[in-house]
Amino acid sequence: MVLVAGAATAAAVGIGDAGPAERTGGDLPPQTAQVTRQTLQDSVEVIGDLGYGAADTAPGWIDGVVTRMPAAGAVISQGQAVYRVDDQPVVLLYGTVAAYRTVGPGAAGKDVRQLETNLKALGYQGFDVDDRFSAGTAAAVRRWQRALGLPQTGRVELGQVLYAAGPIRIDAVTAGVNxxxxxxxxxxxxxxTGRTITVRLEVTEQRLARVGVPVTVRMPDGTETPGRVERVATVVDEQTTGDAAPTTMIEVLVSLRDATAARGVEAAVVTVGFTAAEHVDVLTVPIAALVALAEGGYGVEVVDGSATRYLPVRPGLFAHGRVEVTGDGLAAGMTVGMPG
Incomplete structure (x- = not known):
């Protein structure tokens, strides 16, 4: 929008003034540029942080003493112990409903279905996967508890399982052994466990980031790999010094299409290329070549030897100092006037 406004402030001229007047020397535009045919992209490259995304906190609900804790960076999958309290495991199961209660015979709800789905995935049978904690579910839970070395109660205590969407990677440990x-x-x-890139954009660049759009990621070694925008959110950075107002930014989460592209790289600064629009094989001129016409719209001053004339044009995509233009009689290779 700033670029368009800049073009609109050029001195207004009328087509009636645009006859091919013969000019010489200082009467001609002080500078000129060529009309070119090219692919124009509204794009930008920004710095991003390659990592594993935002960390979640695992609360401890089982009263006792921590007897075993994983190391940072450890990867844990469905059915495995995340850590141990009083030498009994807190187990990772998959799901989006957080554990919020003890479940046992007679319980009903989405969390029951989620538990049964996990038991089935771990090889336990004898129950229907539904929203009801049946006698068959209790029997399967007892078999699961026996395999883990837990008391065979047939119910799952609050805190005995941690639900996550998939395998997890330990980010940091906040409670130590003993x-x-x-x-x-x-x-x-x-x-x-998936690699993600976190990028922050200015609010004026929000058009570049839409969920699902492809991006290009340049790794620290210079290789490029495709990515995809997974999440876009507005965040406010509170200033910690002085009286500066909080800054609103657009936070973008990018995934790598090929996870092996980040193999061996734990954390790094990468460059992410966003493209909001791409117009292929269009005529372009420098933005400064646009002039506002007195009768409305825009034009360019075509220079032909010692003569100039104003040609009406329709601006299109603005990007990287150039603008897409269309108009009758406009062709690649023409010379247009520019301000000094």
Missing amino acids: QPTGGGQPVLTYTG
């Missing part, structure tokens, strides 16, 4: 836990106090933080 320390007490319980009451929902933080035990550790974790992320998913």
Whole structure:
């Protein structure tokens, strides 16, 4: 929008003034440029942080003493122990409903279906996967508990499982071995195992980032790999010094199409290329070549030897100092006037 406004402030001229007047020397435009045919992209490259995305916190609900804790960077999958309290495992299961209660015979709800889905995936049978905790579910839970070395109660206590969308990677440990836990106090933080890139854009660049659009990621070694915008959110950065107002930014989460592109790279600064629009094989001129016409619209001053004339044009895509233009009689290779 600023670029368009800049063009609109050029001195207004009329087509009636645009007859091919013969000019010489100082009467001609002080500078000229060529009309070119090219592919014009509204694009920008920004710096991003390659990592594993935002970390979630695992609260400890089982009262006791931490007897085993994973190391940062460890990857844990469905059915495996995340950590141990009083030498009993807190187990990772998959799902989007957080564990919020003890479930046992007679319980019903989405969390019951989620538990049964996990039991089925782990090879346990004898129950229907539904929203009801049946006697068959309780029997399967007892078999699962026996395999884990847990008391065979047939119910799952709050805090005995941690639900996550998939495999997790331990980000940081907040409760060490030999320390007490319980009451929902933080035990550790974790992320998913997929590689993600976090980018922050100015609000004026929000057009570049839409969920699902492709991007190009340049790795630290210079290689390029495709990515995809997964999430776009507005965030506010609170200023920590002075009286500066908070800054609103657009936070973009990008995934890598080929996860192997980040193999061996734990964390790094990468360059992400966003393209909001691409117009192929169009005529372009420098933005400064646009002039506002007195009768409305825009034109360019075509220079032909010692003569000039104003040709009406319709601006299109603005990008990287140039603008797409269309108009009768306009052709690649023409010379247009520019301000000094």
